[in-house]
Amino acid sequence: MNALPLDPDLTRPSQNGVYFVGDADLARLAANATRDELAVCRTDLAGCRDKAALLQRLAASLALPADFGHNWDALADCLRDLGWLPAWGHVLLFEHIGELQHDADRDYDVLLGILDDAATFAQETDRPFFAFLALPADMPAAIPATH
Template sequence: MSTKGFDLDLTRPAHGGVYFVGVNDLDRLARAAARDELGVRRIDLAGCRDKDELLRRLAISLQLPATFGHNWDALADCLRDLGWIPAWGHVLLFEHADELRRAAGADFDILLGILDDAATFGQDNDRPWFAFVALPDSAFDAAPTSA
C-alpha cells in the first residue's frame, strides 16, 4: 500500500501496520514521525541479499541489545519491545528493500510477517507502530490488480 495521496495519522495505534511506499515517501514520513515525537529508525537494505545480512543490518540500525540472537524469533521478540528506543511509538523506514525482495523473496516475506506481528502487538498495547517498506515504482506497476 502506498501512502501517496493521503496522510496517515501516525499517532493512532489503530492505523499501525506495514505499508509499502514509494522511495520518495520516506523523507516525508520521517518528518511526520519526528513531528509526532515517535521513534524513527531508518534501515538501509542497499546490497542486502540474504537473512544473515538483513539481521546484521537490523541489529546495527535498531541498536538491538547485545543479547540479540540473530534469528527470526529473536528479531520478533525485539521488535515487539523497542523499549531501549525512548519513544511512545515507533516508525521503521526500510530503504532499498527491493534488493532483498528480489534476491531472497522467502526471507523478505518472513520479515514482513514479523513486522506485521510487531505492529499488531503495538496496536494491542495502544502504541503506534509502523513499518514503511520502500519499493521502486516498478514494483507497484507489477502488482496484480483486483477486479
Template sequence: MSPHGFDLDLTRPAMNGVYFVSAGDLDRLARAAAREQLQVCRTDLAGCHGKDELLRRLAASLQLPATFGHNWDALADCLRDLGWMPAWGYVLLFDHADQLLQAAEADYNILLGILDDAATFGGEHDMPWFACLALPDGAFDEHPAA
C-alpha cells in the same frame, strides 16, 4: 502512499501496520514521525542478499541490545519489546526493500510477517507502530489501486 494520495496518521495505533511506499515518501514519513516525537529507525536494504545480512543491518539501525540472538525469533521478540529505545511509538523505514525481495524472497516474507506481528502487538498496547518499505515507483504501476 504518494501514488494514491494516502497520508498515514502515524499517531493512530488503529492504523498500525506494514506499508509499501515509494522511496520519496520515506523522508516525509521520517519528518512526520519526528514531529510527533515517535522513534524513527531507518534501514537501508540496498545490496542485502539474505537473512544474515538483514539481521546485521537491523541490529545496527535499531541499535538492538548486545543480547540480540541474530535469529528470527530474537528479532520478533525485540520488535515487540523496544524497551531499550523508549518512545511512545515507533516508525521503521526500509530503503530499497525490493532488493531483499529479489535476492531472498523467503527472508523478505518472513521479515514482513515479523513486522506485521509487531505492529499488531503495538496496536494491542495502544502504541503507534509502523513499518514502511520503499519499493520502486514502477512497482505501484504494476498493481494500481482498485
C-alpha cells in the same frame, strides 16, 4: 511537511501496520514521525541479499541489544519490546527493499510477517508502530502491505 491524504495517522495505533511506499515518501514520513515524537529507525537494505545480512543491518539500525540472538525469534521479540528506544511509538523505514525481495523472497516474506506481528502487538498495547518499505520506482506502491 504535511501528511498526504493516503498517509496513515502515525499517532493512531488503530492504523498500525506495514506499508509499501515510494522512495520519495520516506523523508516526509520521517519528518511526520519526528513531529509526532515517535522514534524513527532507518534501515538501508541496498546489497542485502540474505537473512544474515538483513539481521545484521537491523541490529545496527535499530541499535538492538548486545544479546540479540540474530535469528527470527529474537527479532520478533525485540520488535515487540522496543524499550531501549525511548518513545511512545516507533516508525521503521526501509530503503531498497526490492533487492531482498528479489534475492531472498522467503526471508522477505518472514520479515513482513514479523513486522506485521509487531504492529498488531503494539496496537493491542495502544502504541504506534509503523513499518514503511520503499519500493523501487518501477514498482507501483500499494498501501497497506498487510492490513
